Amino acid sequence: MKYLLSALVVLTLFVSCISNEDKNTEPTEPQKTDYTVENDKEITDYIAKNKLTAVKTDSGLYYVINEPGTGTQPTATSNVTVAYKGYFSSGKVFDQSSAAGISFGLNQVIKGWTEGIPYFKTGGSGILLIPSHLGYGSFDYSGIPGGSVLIFDVKLIKVN
Template identity: 40%
Template sequence: MKKLIYITALILAIAFFSCSKDKQTDEEKIQEYLTQNNITAVRHESGLYYVIKTEGTGANPNANNTVTVHYKGFLTNGQQFDGTTTSPATFKLSGLIPGWQIGIPLIKKGGDITLILPSVLGYGTQGVGSIPPNSVLVFDIQLLDVK
């Protein structure tokens, strides 16, 4: 029984330190990206960084809203992995990745923001499509409408 408790505690400790290391690595990647690109960003308590280019007008969106946006998503190496080209995209805010759920409400309709997301607020350890697992993501988002 003591051996089982010891093994369980060891596994939990390894998992905890692995998560802490991932957060530290993301923070280091974000700081390096900000420095290399001469960006002064604000750090949100969630760990995301943002730069509000235009605040917009009206009420801030909330999780119950549907948002219409133009956006571009990049890896920190500058590779674009997604974005709108000619037509905007419309999404239910509550259905988006955590970084967007936190970041988009920082602006209002007509606002423009850059979000730099640690992997945990993006696609995490899974990745998706051309986005590798544990990737820091950069999004340029223009909020066109809120309903």
């Protein structure tokens, strides 16, 4: 019994030392990776393969206006209703709205949408080709692998 009690005391001390070491260690943030060059090549290859006429912005966003629309043009802080289909350059769809669309504030979504949707007027449609730094960055998000180029077919239904 004496040996068992001694073993428990030693084990408790050992475990508490390990716990204290863990508490003193600073958590490290996962390493961020810059996919800018790879994303730009993936987007330009996609544009060439699909014979699109796209405009590149200073931030690296590419957009295609299929139908400019004739109504109100939103700003980066507008609340809008948009119908969309989101997919990778492989064509694999990762998200899609109903034809009625969804409403949200442009200051509450990824940077590529905040910047890209204001290129359309109400009734307009086109494509946003979003590099990862304007999407979810180098981190996985809800089934979207880090570093992914995101492509969206969008229709601006209305500015709310």
